[in-house]
Amino acid sequence: MSRQRRVQVSIAGLVVLAASALFLSFSRGTRASEPPDRVIVLTASKYAFRASGEAGGEGGAAGAAGAVGAENPPLRLRAGERVRVVVRNAEEGDVEHNFKIPGLGVHCSKGIAPGEEEAVEFTVPKDGIYTYTCCSHPGMGGRVEIEGGTR
Numbered sequence: 499m500s501r502q503r504r505v506q507v508s509i510a511g512l513v514v515l516a517a518s519a520l521f522l523s524f525s526r527g528t529r530a531s532e533p534p535d536r537v538i539v540l541t542a543s544k545y546a547f548r549a550s551g552e553a554g555g556e557g558g559a560a561g562a563a564g565a566v567g568a569e570n571p572p573l574r575l576r577a578g579e580r581v582r583v584v585v586r587n588a589e590e591g592d593v594e595h596n597f598k599i600p601g602l603g604v605h606c607s608k609g610i611a612p613g614e615e616e617a618v619e620f621t622v623p624k625d626g627i628y629t630y631t632c633c634s635h636p637g638m639g640g641r642v643e644i645e646g647g648t649r
């Protein structure tokens with residue numbers, strides 16, 4: 499092996515090492531973000547939210563995963579849990595929706611176009627009654643209730 503060839507081989511080795519280090523740091527970063535305790539899918543159509551997933555509570559949001567429940571159901575959550583809400587826009591017309599929970603750090607983002615979705619995450623506080631709404635259509639939305647809360 500000539501000296502030049504050896505230099506080329508070690509450069510290739512360095513590139514591979516750097517690439518794997520980069521890959522490892524990325525995958526570690528992904529693992530570090532903990533999965534939420536609960537995932538709720540809110541589907542917006544006909545100017546109302548409907549829930550599927552583990553939104554909890556009888557008479558509230560859909561009990562069984564995948565079932566579609568009442569319009570603008572209360573979201574019954576447990577104090578301290580990490581919740582991910584996926585908001586899907588299923589309007590047939592050209593209507594954008596949006597999502598916020600004042601008081602829980604979930605602010606309006608850009609509009610969600612029909613066929614698109616957006617996810618938000620928050621940690622449920624110890625108590626309180628909050629409301630979720632569409633930012634553009636205040637009539638869309640319901641209560642966020644905290645089980646085991648002090649009020």
Ligand SMILES: [Cu+2]
Pocket residue numbers: 594595596632633634635638
């Ligand atoms: Cu809306």
